[in-house]
Amino acid sequence: MDLSKPRGGERRNFIERAIEEDLASADGSMEITTRFPPEPNGFLHLGHAKAICINFGIAATYGGVCNLRFDDTNPSREETRYVEAIKEDIRWLGFDWHERLFFASGYFQQLYDWAEFLINKGKAYVCDLDPDEIRKFRGTFTESGKDSPNRDRGVEENLDLFRRMRAGEFADGTRTLRAKIDMASPHLVLRDPVMYRIMKADHHRTRDEWPIYPMYDWAHGQSDAIEGISHSLCSLEFENHRPLYDWYTENLELESPPRQIEFARLEVTYTLTSKRKLRHLVEEGHVSGWDDPRMPTLKGMRRRGVPPEAICNFCEEVGVAKFRSTIDMVRLENAIRDHLNPRALRRFGVLDPIKVVITNYPEGQQETIEAINNPEDSAAGTRQVTFSRELWIERADFREEAPRKFFRLVPGREVRLRYAYCITCDEVVKDPDSGEVVELRCSYDPQSSGGRTSDGRKVKGIIHWVSAIDSFEAEVRIYDHLFASPRPEEVTEGQDFTTNLNPDSLIVKRARLEAALESASPGERFQFERVGYFTLDEVDSGAAGAVFNRIVALRDSWAKIEKRKK
């Protein structure tokens, strides 16, 4: 996907259509500017990726820019470390805000001045009600609210009180500045919303400069306006706030106010995109951290080995709409495979090794065999793999009793070892106590070099293998969905969403990998043939040995057949 490519002839989503209408009616005088406005109180996840792709993508499509603006209006939970982490994640995804890095806290003075402007116009007042009283005065869905006793304070008194709020004269929570709109409005958000609250907290950027902080509604639209945002794209939960968003820009008498357009946030099966719940998983130790490869956080997916391009392609493919949909996780997995298939170098990795001895292959002998690095890309070249008398193959590629359509190794049957020889299983050696198969004694057809039979007989089964001589042992982590349920948030009453966690979301294997993998470096992604895509775990690989993460499995139609039979 190329986000910078104008989509002239292509289909547009409802946001693009709205923008094109605005562009047309502005008659050349409008420049498209968007913004991605995270609150620095947590790490970015898959849901944010969609917002990032939309905002940066739209800007690129229409030749505009996208600002990165931290919405840091609530110091009680925001930290600089999140600012840095968020910047890193956005860059990793492949987007660049250039010099357009902003903070809502950078506008505190302008916001304050605007507040006085509204007070002077008689459109804002200082209210002495406490939070509980404000709630009671607000009324309900069906009953209108009651005016605050302070609603008709004079301008001078309001100004005086507001300045004293700003000077820090009052205790936290004792007063607010509220917009004077309409306590009888059917839109609850318009019933004299709070603009400022008193909060003597240490702000990550302005420290103790301000004892009052603007509310989201008062800060966001105005920040948009200051930055010249043309289209403020946000998720559906802000739809109810749009009348207020517009009220502020109207009453501030701003020219060319930004237009807010809401879209449905990304929802994916078998996972969650709730900051609060993800935090719970981390804090309760259900995962190893924010970067646990099973987490839908960008840090987690990065460590897992998911290519950022796949995430962007996925976001593009699933589209943008106002319908609250849930995307099937297989779509993400597919996007990952689609991106990796033409790129990832092929290697052999045996996850669950079982020893094979080629009884008619001379002891001590070995040979090197050429293997293709990527059949999808001839430029990727070839590599040498070692063949020897003792090999490892996948336990799943052997059955004592072959089910129907099982093409792999079975006593008395022949399979091809990819790029090497055809072998026949002659004998099964078991552990006398456990009955477990510990070794397969096979014979090879010396005429079948490269897997081609000299007599033209067909050998349908083909399996991967590694030599016992130069393969090495490594830990391989097989990840599955973090949750066993497609909709983890749906729980029977009295239960917690963690009851939906998938107990098998991580399975650790002691694998045997081909020698070429020993030089794997962080960030490289491989396809272990017939198994899946893997990458080196940057955190846990070390002197004690390599650790590989499975990014995603290969499609497995044999598994599908077997599942269907049950």
Place this chain on the structure above:
RNA sequence: UACCCGGUGGUGUAAUAGGCAACACAACUGGUUUUGGUCCAGUCAUUCGAGGUUCGAGUCCUCGCCGGGUAGCCA
């Protein structure tokens, strides 16, 4: 019960000024293949309901039905 927003195959997203419901994924068939991968071909919906306007409605109007959101000094 007030207000706001939605409803197109199994899942999503489309459908230029109303003009043959398209694309992708999933599923199922089959083909190719030294990865049971990839790739290729085929099958799979009368658009929530009822009226109305119109030569013609997924698109426009009316009335319903169903789903989501909103009563933080969170964002």
